[in-house]
Amino acid sequence: MNCLEFRQLKLCDPNTEDAEANRHRDVCIACTQFEQEISGLDKSIHQALSVAVPEGLAARILLNRSLKQPQRKPTRWLWLSMAASFFAIVSVSYQFYQDTPLAEPVLAHINHKPHEFYGAEHRAIGNEQLQSVLDRFGIETNIENVVYAAVCPVDGDEVAHIVIKDGKDQYTVMLLPQYSPTKTYDIDDGMWRGYISPHPAGAIAVIADSNHTHAVARLKEVKGKYWSAFNLVAGI
Template identity: 25%
Template sequence: MDDLEFRRRIMSDPKSRDRELNQAIKDNEANAQFAEELLELDATIEQAMKVDVADDLADRILFQQSREQPTSDARGFSRKMLAMAASIAFVVGLLFGQIQWHNVVVAPAYASLSDMAIHHVRNEQNFVEHIDEQASEIQINAKMQPFSTQLNGEFPYHVYYLNHCGFGSANAVHMVFAGEKGKVTLFLVSIPSDKVEHFDKDGMKGMVEPLDNASLIIVGEPQENISKIVKKVLPIIQPMN
């Protein structure tokens, strides 16, 4: 199990523990620390949500609504509600401050495909930098199947990393493979685009290619010949019959 998959699974349920998760925690100190921090955060949130409710709360609210001026009890109740809201806000702030969400929060929905792709690549570089899964065509087709696409030939590059990921409000195939100048990232995302887009910004270079109701996005280093890569990859990605 790679680091990205581990974090996705443990974040979906901090208390979940199966054989694979236990092994990942045992073999990786960073995974163990991350799992422990999530458990502590989960406990903090649970504690913050535990607010005692007075037995006569409903009667007090109804009584308060019939009066024009707030009573001291109502003011006390308001203070309690404000305190609870502040506690929840603090916990939410703590949650976003401590967890590195990476691909869980990629970019605003209004961002362009190129901006989302660059943001995604930057955020996941540390996860995929040392991974070499040597993914095969069979594995690539398995990941592409939910997008109703498949390879009709041999993928022409060595694939280091292959997985599904969240991409803005949609899902995508996320692939990292060997280019001529460095590692190149491919996204096959279920967001349509109406034209070819070339981009060169934020120290990265790439292209967006329309694919029926989806888009193919290639991102690489500034020295990489992205057009050459697209010409090799695009013809072998075909709709499933």
């Protein structure tokens, strides 16, 4: 390692413990001084960035959360009504089991991995990578500009999680083979907008960031396009 490489390394990661860098530092007085200078700069930056955290912040956060979900102490009357509601829900759920909207687990997954949705610096991935994901589900496609594709767990099942750049818009598409809804459901939780629809491969979710008005306006258009872009491999 030479002086230039050492300094470049220290400027981007001063605390890195690199054996080669340490060997260079041990024999170079100028770089030892440089390391001390950067270390001092970081200490000062830390002091400059430090700001007092308001007292009781953690308590207010916990209080706020509990106020948003008020809990009632169950009375006998409440127990009876809860039991009645439970049986009503079970019977209705049984009837409409096949129509489970799936929105919550799908959105939970996207919220857990939002970086797969974002990133202007995403580049299209290769067809092989995309197809290796789709092969798992016996699906083929001719879609282009896929920037992310992975087999992901949603609600305990494996799904194909795909992110597509469509012009200046970006959409998450999920193929959910274990589900077979009988109609299309809207998704709108304030953060994400889209649809979950029946599909020959099970179900397909097409989702846009609700803040991106242009992408949201095109949802209906792209929903149809993506629906027909993913097909079951013949014979499956």
